[in-house]
Every structure is written in structure tokens, then in C-alpha cells.
Amino acid sequence: MMGNDSSQLSGLEIEEKAIEITDFWCHYQATINDSCRYFSLKGDGSVSVFKGEAAVGPLWSISTPLEKFSNNLLKYRHPCIVRYISAWQQRSTLHLATEYVQPLSHILQSLTPLQICIGLNNILRALVFLQEQAGMSHNNVSVSAIYVTGDGQWKLGGLQYLCPFVDVTAAYLRHARIHRYDKAVDPNEDSYEITTKVDQYAFAVLVDDVFKDCKDDEVPHLKEFKKYCRDYLQHQNPAKRPNLSELLIHNFFNHEFISIYKFLNFLPLKSEEEKCQFFSNILENLKCYDEETVAKQLGGLLLSRLTMLDQTARKDVIPFILKPKNDRIPNGEASGFFSLSVFKEHIKPRLMQLFGVRDSQIRMLLLRHFSKFVHVFSHEELSQHILPELLLGIKDVDDSLVSATLICLSELVPILGADTVIGGKRSKFFSDGRPNSKPKSLLSATSQATDNVYVTTKSLRDLPCSEEIYETDDRNELISFDKSITLNERPSPVGGESLDDDIIVTELHTNKEESEDDWSDWENNRQLTTKVAPAILDEDVIPKHFVRMKSIEENSTSASNSSMKVISESRTTLLQKAAIEAKKNILDISELDIKNQKYDFSKKSSDEFDFFADMTPVIEKPTIVNIAQNSDSQNLSSKLNFVPDESIEENEAWGEDWNDE
Known part of the structure; x- marks a missing residue:
């Protein structure tokens, strides 16, 4: 379990179980959730936290051991000394946060002699820095004072006894002896007048301890180095003990592997010629x-x-470091340097950290080789760490960086899926236009399915067709017609229903004879059916029975299914034959354009049927009836045109003849 402690580091979670308990403090592993600034093996913000209480002793009257350790880490900074992060007081307990480290004693048995050699080189450099540049004596050189970082680098710790050389007296060493490593204390230390050579003696003991289980021939010059430490660093006369800086020129710290390590550490001090030759x-x-x-x-x-910014390294080193070794290597392709298991354990954490570096040159280098190592990451690592960094890259103002980033995002689509990579709602805008199925027997040996290219040497007659095949009565002619294609037909004219079906039968027998040469234009006929048929349905080109037949077919659609099955084959065949007949009469495709069609009304044949004959309006002239003038008409009285008789008196009424006609 992990619990939150109020501290100066926000998001710090400290494990409840300590990994090391000493006389002065307890060592815990912790994690800073909102930061990855502090290096760790996993790159997840892991740190180390030391918790210390007050100690009893003459050396701790002013400050506790952990407080001295913390103050010295803060003051003396060196790449080979444990890196200080923060310190705070919580109640009576002091907390010290450092970079992620673990005690050397926990992993010493798993290290190789070469790793131990490099580790000793780091500790020696730290001691030389403290003695010759800071003027300080460590006074506690031992395995318990050494820590190992997540990337395997040895770091010097245990600075609670650190003091200037002027303060290193016999009394001081006597007070500190109770908690120092007994084996690293010279038995005659109290009798020496010179007390500034304590670290030399302790370093010789350290060499014996770390190489205790190693053979002398496993590391170059190991045997002679051990002898040198016993004879000189542990000399009975402290005055004859050499300075620790003289050990750095010994052959043990200058063989090939150590030389490469040193060159990479001091790369900024090297010239361009030296770097070019080295890489x-x-x-x-x-x-x-x-x-x-x-x-x-x-x-x-x-x-x-x-290293990644050096031109020679970018060409001769980085491409092989970023590519895991593959047993099956294509011809002409160079192999990677590290095996897949080693790459995942040691190189992958570095790459995850490098993707967080805001340097365009480094990012471009990673993007250029992204396809070589993308498969080593898990789905969670890709989605949680790599993908957010790539999405940040597409927002950059550098077009080259954006272009390379988009290519890398395409590498993630088959792994994470497009929904994860691009997000948002997606729709299907494209469909697969390939045929539904193709038998494998139709593919020749040279055909490539990936390119959707099908090569065959069979004739068109032997090829399977997706349309239905209809046979005519004489069984020697096949006509293909796609059921899904509908012809845009003109409506039947008024009065067309009076045509007899015998016309269809007569025309069918007339055009029944057709040569085998039509098979050479089989593909053209299909194109004509699908593309041209709607346009050629004109009374100038197609015989009139074709339009009539289409009208009958449309009317028969509403009939029962049984009737449809009986007449569908003959009428569909007739549609196809009419289209073929029309094609023969067309010399140029432009004739189908209505703008180019010509019609001579003067040559209208007598036997041509006029569809609009019964549509001519009949306008009847008004019938004029002449009515003979009757001499007695003026004597007729009208109720609406009354002329009074002068002989009738004025007071006489209408009379009884009002209703008389």
C-alpha cells in the first residue's frame, strides 16, 4: 500500500514498507504522480525518500545524521553523488527526497565484473572531487554508502560523516567509529599523526569486497589492481599512500570498455575529429x-x-541502437545491436523519456526510426505515453516535423485502432468495389491479390459471369443481362394499348437469326446495355415494338408472381436483342445525343405507326341553324317583350293570359 504524506513535493506517494533500515534512517521508495522529471528505471517519476529521527551522540548535538546527509547532498553536487531533490520536516521526522536509488548491497550479486569496474570508477571520481576540489574527507567509504540508480550507475552517499580535512582528528574519528564499517577502519588509526588518508584505506577494502566472488581474469588488469590497493592504499605508513587521483591512470580504469565509457561521459570535451573516429x-x-x-x-x-546530436553518431550508431535485433533479417538489411529482450528492458525506458524531450532534432531522429521499435511497446505505453507526445507534434509549426509525425501516427492505426489515434466519430464514406468472390482457380501464378489484379488466359465464354445467362430457342447463342440494371423507358402513348401482341412475336422471329460473330463484342454489348440503353430508346432508332414490349412489361409488374416468372425470360431477352439491334444501326456514339439526331419528316413511311394518332384533338365547328322568318312572328306576344295594344284601355290589367304561352 501507499499513503500520501504532506510534503513540499505535490503528488508524492510513499510506500509503507521500507527497503532499508539503518542506525540513522529508513529508506523508502516513492512516486511523484504529476512529474517525470526525476529519472527512474521505469521513467514514471519514482524517487527515494529517507526518513530519519534524532540520534544520540557527540557528533549529532547540532544536527541529526540525516540532516547532515541532506545538507551535504545539497551543497556538493556531482554526477557520481546521489542527487538531492527536496527535504522537509514533518513533526519530529525529517524527510529527504533524492533521485531513485537502491542500496548496492541489494544488487551486488547480480552485477558483472565489468559493471563493478565501471561502478568503482564512478565512486573513485566522486571521492577525487570531494578531496581535491572540495577539500573534504568522506570518512565512511563502504558498500553501505553506495547506491545504484535505475540505469545502473553507482552513486556515492553516506555523507553524514563528511567534514573538512582540518576537522579530521583522532577524536573525531573515534567518535564516528561506532557507526562506521569496522572492516574499513585501520586498526592503527588512532596512532597515526596523519589522519587525511582514511579514505584510501577504506577504498582498498571496498575493492576486495565487491570483487570477492569474481575471478582475476574476468576484468583486464584486475589482479594487479588488487595488489596495488593492498600494497599502496593500505600501506602501514599513511604518508606513502597515494592520492586517489593517481588511481584513475591505472590500467584497470583504462581498458577498452572503461575508455568507451569515459569518452561518452566527457563527450563535450572532445574535438570533432576525435568524435568522428570514435563513433x-x-x-x-x-x-x-x-x-x-x-x-x-x-x-x-x-x-x-x-550523442544523438552528433552527425557521425546519427549515421553510424543511432540507427543500430534504435533497432532490436531480429533473427530473420531481409537480404541487404542491417541487423540491430541489442536483442529484443535486452532492448525492452534497458533501451525502451530511455525511448519513453526521449519522447518527452522538446528538441526538434531529437524528435525527428526518433520519428525517422519509429517503425523499427514501435512494436516493443505495449498498448498501454503507446496510448498513454507515446500517442500524446505524437499528437503534440502535429501542432508544431515545423512542416517537416508534422509530416514525419503523421507518418508515425499511421503506424499506430493498425496497433491501437483509428478510434484511439484520431478520436471523434467516424462514418463509412467508402465502400469496397471489388467483385463479391473470385474462385482461386481463376488466378494465374503471376497474379497478385494485393494489387487486385486478376490475369487469366481463358476465353470470355469460359469465364463466370455475375449476370444471369439466358439461352435462345436454338441453344447456340447466349445473352447476358444484369437484373439490377433498369432502363429508363418512355411511357406508352395514349392508344398504344390497342397494339396486338402478335407484333412482338413477329419481330422476335424476324431478328432471331444472329451470327456467332456477336460474341466478339460481348463486352461492348454489356456496356451498351448498362450505359447506352436509356439513351437509345427513341422512335428514330429502335423499332416500335421495343417500346410496346416495355409497356407490356411495366404493366405485368403488378400481376402475380407466377405470371411474372413465365414471361420474364422472353421479354428480358427481347430487351437485350433490341439493344443489340439498335447498336448495329448506330455508327457513331454522338448520334445518341438528342442535339445531333436528325429526323426527316418528309420520309415518313406509310407502315410506321403513329402513336399520337388518337391524341389529335377533335375540334367541331359550331352548327348554324337558319330559322325562317315568319310573317306572324311580330304578332307573337312575349312575356318579356310586351307591347301594349293601343286599343286596350289604360286601366285594364294583365288579363288571364299571363301563363299562356
């Missing part, structure tokens, strides 16, 4: 060493910013 030969020199040792000790240096 041109480095991979050949490293092939004779254990690849796991190389990956753990040199992996971080080979993928450091300075």
Missing part, C-alpha cells in the same frame, strides 16, 4: 562484450542528447 568504430568494439552489460552501462550514454 565510426564504437559498435565494432562493443560487440566483444556482453550486450546486457553494454545496454545497462552505456545505453543511457549512447542515447544521450550530445
Whole structure:
């Protein structure tokens, strides 16, 4: 379980179980959730937290051991000394946060002699820095004072006894002896007048401890180095003990593997000529060493910013470091340097950190080789760490960076899916236009299915067709017609229903004879059926029975299904034959254009049927009836045109003749 502690580091979660308990503090592993600034093996923000209480003793009257350790880490910074992050007080407990480290004693048995050699080189460099540049004596050199970072680098710790050389007295050493490593204390230490050579004696003891289970021939010059430490660093006369800086020129710290390590560490101090020569030969020199040792000790240096920005390294080193070794290598393709298992364990964490670096040159280098190592990441690593960094890259103003990023995103689509990579709602805008199925027997040996190219030597008659095949009465002619194609027919004219079906039968027998040469235009006939048929249904080109037949077919659609099955084959065949007949009469495709069609009304044949004959309107002239003038008409009286008789008196009424006609 993990619990939150209020601290100066937000998001810090400290494990409840300590990994190390000493006389002065307890060592815990922790994680900073909202930060990945602090290097760890997993690149997940792991750190180390030391919790210490007050201690009893004359050396701790002013400050506790952990407080001295913390203050010295803060003051003396060196690449080979444990890196300080933060310190805070919580109640009576002091908390110290450092980079992710673990005690050397926990992993010493799993290290190779070469790794131990490089580790000793780091500790020696840290001691030289403290003695010759800071003027300080460590006074506690031992395995318990050494820590190992997530990438396998040894770091010097245990600085609670650190003090200036002027303060290193016999009394001081006597007070500190109770908690120092007994084996690293010179038995005659109290009798020496010179007390500044304590670290030399302790370093010689450290060499024996770390190489206790190693053979002398496993590391170049190991045997003579051990002898040198016993004879000089543990000399009975402290005055004859050499300075620790003289050990750095010993052959033990200058063999080929150590030389490569040192060169990569001090790369900024090298000239361009030296770097060019070094990177041109480095991979050949490293092939004779254990690849796991190389990956753990040199992996971080080979993928450091300075190395990745060097032109020679970008050409001769980085492409092979970023490519896992594959047993099945295509012809002409170079193999990677590290095996897949070693790559996943030691190189992959570096790559995840490099994707968080905001340097365009480094990002472009990673994108250029992305396809070589993308398969080593898990789905969670790709979606949670790599994909967000790539999505950030497509928003950059550099067009080259955006273009390379989009290519890498396409590599993730088959792995994570398009929904994860591009997000948002998607719709199907494209469909697969390939035929539904093609028998494998139709594919020739040279055909490639990936290109959707089908090559065959069979004749058209032997090829399977997706349309239905209809046979005529004489069984020697096949006509293909696609059921899904509908012809845009003109409506039957008024009065067309009076035509007799005998016309269809007569025309069918007339055009029944057709030569076998029509098979050469089989494909053209299909195109004509699908593309031209709607346009050629004109009374100038197609016989009139074709239009009549179409009218009958449309009317028969509403009939029962049984009737449809009986007449569908003959009428569909007639449609096809009419289209073929029309095609023969067309010399140029432009004739189908209505703008180019010509019709001579003066040559209208007598036997041509006029569809609009019964549509001519009949306008009858008005019938004029002449009515003979009757001499007595003026004597007729009308109720509406009354002329009074002068002989009738004025007071006489209408009379009884009002209703008389």
C-alpha cells in the first residue's frame, strides 16, 4: 500500500514498507504522480525518500545524521553523488527526497565484473572531487554508502560523516567509529599523526569486497589492481599512500570498455575529429562484450542528447541502437545491436523519456526510426505515453516535423485502432468495389491479390459471369443481362394499348437469326446495355415494338408472381436483342445525343405507326341553324317583350293570359 504524506513535493506517494533500515534512517521508495522529471528505471517519476529521527551522540548535538546527509547532498553536487531533490520536516521526522536509488548491497550479486569496474570508477571520481576540489574527507567509504540508480550507475552517499580535512582528528574519528564499517577502519588509526588518508584505506577494502566472488581474469588488469590497493592504499605508513587521483591512470580504469565509457561521459570535451573516429568504430568494439552489460552501462550514454546530436553518431550508431535485433533479417538489411529482450528492458525506458524531450532534432531522429521499435511497446505505453507526445507534434509549426509525425501516427492505426489515434466519430464514406468472390482457380501464378489484379488466359465464354445467362430457342447463342440494371423507358402513348401482341412475336422471329460473330463484342454489348440503353430508346432508332414490349412489361409488374416468372425470360431477352439491334444501326456514339439526331419528316413511311394518332384533338365547328322568318312572328306576344295594344284601355290589367304561352 501507499499513503500520501504532506510534503513540499505535490503528488508524492510513499510506500509503507521500507527497503532499508539503518542506525540513522529508513529508506523508502516513492512516486511523484504529476512529474517525470526525476529519472527512474521505469521513467514514471519514482524517487527515494529517507526518513530519519534524532540520534544520540557527540557528533549529532547540532544536527541529526540525516540532516547532515541532506545538507551535504545539497551543497556538493556531482554526477557520481546521489542527487538531492527536496527535504522537509514533518513533526519530529525529517524527510529527504533524492533521485531513485537502491542500496548496492541489494544488487551486488547480480552485477558483472565489468559493471563493478565501471561502478568503482564512478565512486573513485566522486571521492577525487570531494578531496581535491572540495577539500573534504568522506570518512565512511563502504558498500553501505553506495547506491545504484535505475540505469545502473553507482552513486556515492553516506555523507553524514563528511567534514573538512582540518576537522579530521583522532577524536573525531573515534567518535564516528561506532557507526562506521569496522572492516574499513585501520586498526592503527588512532596512532597515526596523519589522519587525511582514511579514505584510501577504506577504498582498498571496498575493492576486495565487491570483487570477492569474481575471478582475476574476468576484468583486464584486475589482479594487479588488487595488489596495488593492498600494497599502496593500505600501506602501514599513511604518508606513502597515494592520492586517489593517481588511481584513475591505472590500467584497470583504462581498458577498452572503461575508455568507451569515459569518452561518452566527457563527450563535450572532445574535438570533432576525435568524435568522428570514435563513433565510426564504437559498435565494432562493443560487440566483444556482453550486450546486457553494454545496454545497462552505456545505453543511457549512447542515447544521450550530445550523442544523438552528433552527425557521425546519427549515421553510424543511432540507427543500430534504435533497432532490436531480429533473427530473420531481409537480404541487404542491417541487423540491430541489442536483442529484443535486452532492448525492452534497458533501451525502451530511455525511448519513453526521449519522447518527452522538446528538441526538434531529437524528435525527428526518433520519428525517422519509429517503425523499427514501435512494436516493443505495449498498448498501454503507446496510448498513454507515446500517442500524446505524437499528437503534440502535429501542432508544431515545423512542416517537416508534422509530416514525419503523421507518418508515425499511421503506424499506430493498425496497433491501437483509428478510434484511439484520431478520436471523434467516424462514418463509412467508402465502400469496397471489388467483385463479391473470385474462385482461386481463376488466378494465374503471376497474379497478385494485393494489387487486385486478376490475369487469366481463358476465353470470355469460359469465364463466370455475375449476370444471369439466358439461352435462345436454338441453344447456340447466349445473352447476358444484369437484373439490377433498369432502363429508363418512355411511357406508352395514349392508344398504344390497342397494339396486338402478335407484333412482338413477329419481330422476335424476324431478328432471331444472329451470327456467332456477336460474341466478339460481348463486352461492348454489356456496356451498351448498362450505359447506352436509356439513351437509345427513341422512335428514330429502335423499332416500335421495343417500346410496346416495355409497356407490356411495366404493366405485368403488378400481376402475380407466377405470371411474372413465365414471361420474364422472353421479354428480358427481347430487351437485350433490341439493344443489340439498335447498336448495329448506330455508327457513331454522338448520334445518341438528342442535339445531333436528325429526323426527316418528309420520309415518313406509310407502315410506321403513329402513336399520337388518337391524341389529335377533335375540334367541331359550331352548327348554324337558319330559322325562317315568319310573317306572324311580330304578332307573337312575349312575356318579356310586351307591347301594349293601343286599343286596350289604360286601366285594364294583365288579363288571364299571363301563363299562356
